[in-house]
Amino acid sequence: MKNTEKYEENGMEIMSESKLKRNEIKFGPDSPHAIEVKDLKKHYIGKHSYNDVKAVDGISFYVEKGELFGLLGPNGAGKTTTINMLCGLLKPTEGTALVGGYDVRKNLNEVKKLISVCPQEAAIFPFLNARENIEYFGNMHLMSKEKIDERVEELLKVLGLYEASGRKAKGYSGGMKRQLNLLVALINEPNILFLDEPTVGMDPRIRRKTWEFINSLKNENRSIILTTHYIEEAEALCDRVAIIDYGKLVALDSPKKLMTEHDAKNLEEVFLKITGRRILEGV
Amino acid sequence: MKGQRILTVFKMEMKKLIRTPMYLIISLFFVALLVVILGFALGNYYEWGPDAYGNPRSIFEHMVPGLFAYSGILLTFTFASAFAGDRDTGVQRRMKTTPITSGEVIIGQMLSYTIIPILQTAIILITALLMGFNPILTVEGVIMVFVFMIFMSFCSVGLGLITATIAKDARAAGSLAFIFIVPQQMFGSFIYMGEATRVIGYAMPSQYVTEGIYRIFYGGNLTDTFIWIDLLVIAIITFVIYVIGVKLYDR
Numbered sequence: 046m047k048n049t050e051k052y053e054e055n056g057m058e059i060m061s062e063s064k065l066k067r068n069e070i071k072f073g074p075d076s077p078h079a080i081e082v083k084d085l086k087k088h089y090i091g092k093h094s095y096n097d098v099k100a101v102d103g104i105s106f107y108v109e110k111g112e113l114f115g116l117l118g119p120n121g122a123g124k125t126t127t128i129n130m131l132c133g134l135l136k137p138t139e140g141t142a143l144v145g146g147y148d149v150r151k152n153l154n155e156v157k158k159l160i161s162v163c164p165q166e167a168a169i170f171p172f173l174n175a176r177e178n179i180e181y182f183g184n185m186h187l188m189s190k191e192k193i194d195e196r197v198e199e200l201l202k203v204l205g206l207y208e209a210s211g212r213k214a215k216g217y218s219g220g221m222k223r224q225l226n227l228l229v230a231l232i233n234e235p236n237i238l239f240l241d242e243p244t245v246g247m248d249p250r251i252r253r254k255t256w257e258f259i260n261s262l263k264n265e266n267r268s269i270i271l272t273t274h275y276i277e278e279a280e281a282l283c284d285r286v287a288i289i290d291y292g293k294l295v296a297l298d299s300p301k302k303l304m305t306e307h308d309a310k311n312l313e314e315v316f317l318k319i320t321g322r323r324i325l326e327g328v
Numbered sequence: 329m330k331g332q333r334i335l336t337v338f339k340m341e342m343k344k345l346i347r348t349p350m351y352l353i354i355s356l357f358f359v360a361l362l363v364v365i366l367g368f369a370l371g372n373y374y375e376w377g378p379d380a381y382g383n384p385r386s387i388f389e390h391m392v393p394g395l396f397a398y399s400g401i402l403l404t405f406t407f408a409s410a411f412a413g414d415r416d417t418g419v420q421r422r423m424k425t426t427p428i429t430s431g432e433v434i435i436g437q438m439l440s441y442t443i444i445p446i447l448q449t450a451i452i453l454i455t456a457l458l459m460g461f462n463p464i465l466t467v468e469g470v471i472m473v474f475v476f477m478i479f480m481s482f483c484s485v486g487l488g489l490i491t492a493t494i495a496k497d498a499r500a501a502g503s504l505a506f507i508f509i510v511p512q513q514m515f516g517s518f519i520y521m522g523e524a525t526r527v528i529g530y531a532m533p534s535q536y537v538t539e540g541i542y543r544i545f546y547g548g549n550l551t552d553t554f555i556w557i558d559l560l561v562i563a564i565i566t567f568v569i570y571v572i573g574v575k576l577y578d579r
Contacts, residue, residue: 060575132425154427168418170340172347175339185426186337213347229422 068288078143079237080108080131082250087126087141087292100126102292105209106239108270113263114284115300116272117321124272125165128239131270132162132174153289158186161235167222168229171215175206178214179232187235193232200228204258220247227255231262238262240271244278248262256282280312290320329435333428336400337436342408342443351406355444359399361453366518367459376520379546390457394518396473399448400480401512403441405505407488410499411437415492430578434489434570436483445481449474456510458473464548470543474553479562480537484508486569487542493576533569536562 050180086103101123108114118123129135131142133153142149145159170176176197176257201207204224211218229242240259244252252275259282262269279286281299288296290328296303296319300312309315345352364490370387377384416421423433457536463469485510488501495501515525529535540558544550 057467110413155428160425161423164418164422166418168422170344170414170419171417172344173340177343182334182422182426185423185428187330187332187427211539233426249461297348 052328078107078113079110079145080106080270081143082106082131083141085127085130087123087130087135088138090148091143093202101130103182104285104287104289104292104294105140106294106297108164108268108288110262110268111266112284113259113269113271113282115279115286116270117276117286117291118272118278118289119315120274122188122289122320124289125241126163126292128241128270128272129245131165132160132239133157137221137312143319158235159235161233162239163227163230163241163243165245167219167226169214169222169225174213175210175217175228178225179229182229183232188233204228204254220251221256223247224251224255227258234265236267238267238269240269242273243271243284244273244275252278260296264271264300276313276316286312288319289317295319307314329429329432332421333432334436334439334531337428337433338439340486341410341437341440345440345444348410351410353407353531354437355399356447356451358402360450360451361461362519363392363395363452366395367461371460380446381546382544382545383439383548385461388459389461389463390520392427393450393545394534394538395456396449396452396477396541397480397537398513398517399452400445400477400537401509401517401534402467402485403444403481404488404491404508405502406504407437407441407485407502408491409498411488411492412495413498416497429573434574434577438485441481441485442478445477446474449477463545466548466550469544471550472550473524474539476537476540476544476559476562480534483533483562483569486566486573489573490569490576493573493579495576498502502556516571533562533565 083102083105090097091097118124130137144156147155179197201210242257285299303315308316358497367388374389376387376390491505492501512532512534515529516535536558543555
């Protein structure tokens with residue numbers, strides 16, 4: 046609990062700093078927000094109507110520039126589908142999604158220059174070492190060799206992977222692979238970062254360290270969308286959270302406001318009240 | 329098209345091959361081993377008669393051009409397994425969130441697969457010569473054989489790409505690759521099943537490589553129009569296979 050308070054304190058300090066810096070951020074042609082989603086839908090049509098799946102069913106929200114925005118929901122709620130649509134891996138069935146001011150349907154190449162994704166699974170080359178994995182994705186973004194070298198050094202030190210950076214990733218522990226997965230996403234210094242359950246499978250010590258690291262990213266003016274099953278993670282890190290259930294947005298506000306509104310001690314209680322009630326009501 | 333990205337994919341593919349010894353051994357030495365076995369077993373049998381130019385040839389020598397093609401065919405397995413493996417780890421999905429294009433990915437991979445056939449061809453040629461293979465050797469001819477083998481490998485990489493995009497995972501891709509490998513092995517490489525099956529062979533890309541290499545080694549004359557026709561046909565087949573492969577990959 047004390048740790049959470051500490052993070053909250055840090056969060057407050059960082060928020061005030063980052064608010065100052067947010068004004069300096071300029072990317073995208075016309076959007077005032079980092080991400081704007083309007084009535085976004087992803088429907089899968091089955092052979093029979095009972096096989097149809099409304100993975101995402103008309104959600105709307107925005108993410109401010111420099112904000113850490115949490116996307117919460119039970120398994121299969123539509124979190125990853127939403128992220129996949131925002132980073133161009135899936136085409137939306139309907140609706141609009143602007144990322145960095147660019148429409149993901151029309152200007153995907155521009156979107157890809159602004160974003161980076163840390164996927165749910167450890168998407169790294171097992172036969173490459175940590176350094177080579179990070180360098181590989183730096184080259185995908187056409188960074189100069191000097192910049193890549195400088196950035197790789199920084200990143201490897203920040204989460205303590207430096208010592209193991211010469212070893213092939215297939216020999217890493219699960220936690221180390223997850224850390225590398227996150228570091229790879231940061232090589233191009235993205236304006237907008239998608240973190241899809243970045244701390245799954247990490248032990249509590251590494252998870253705490255990763256939280257601190259994610260928190261520090263807010264200081265670097267990045268807009269971050271974080272999906273997680275660890276509600277305390279969202280409570281500690283996020284400026285605002287959206288709760289998705291059955292593909293619909295069922296709550297959106299700062300963790301504190303949500304707790305006050307639902308008369309709950311913590312965000313987990315809010316989460317259970319909202320999603321649990323929907324389950325009980327058979328919605 | 330950005331050279332930096334293509335070069336990065338190329339280097340990564342090379343590291344993958346070097347650091348995954350099973351792929352490298354299959355790619356480089358399996359057919360050479362077959363050459364040794366067939367050389368010992370069939371090097372002194374002449375039942376298949378002389379070559380098309382009237383020179384006496386052992387069964388082993390008749391088989392050698394097809395063995396070159398066969399080594400290229402096997403790349404379908406190597407590539408399909410490796411490519412599907414990248415998909416299984418989620419790396420390919422991740423790459424699709426970066427600015428790299430499908431074309432850059434495919435070209436990077438194609439380039440990396442020009443190194444293997446060069447090594448394969450050299451190893452097989454040296455092994456075959458040691459086992460009694462006696463072709464008409466000219467510098468231009470050998471260079472032309474390398475060109476044929478590079479096209480054969482491009483074609484196999486394309487077939488591997490199709491296989492990997494259809495298969496659910498790396499294991500399935502490895503098995504599925506044999507849909508393309510076995511018919512080419514039987515009808516378009518070193519196995520002679522009589523004139524009747526020759527027609528079927530013309531539906532196989534490897535048949536054109538086998539015939540082209542046969543004409544180069546036994547005819548010894550690069551002005552032979554059929555050599556260039558064979559090369560053109562394999563180039564066209566490769567192009568078509570790539571178009572299909574890239575479409576499937578994008579999907």
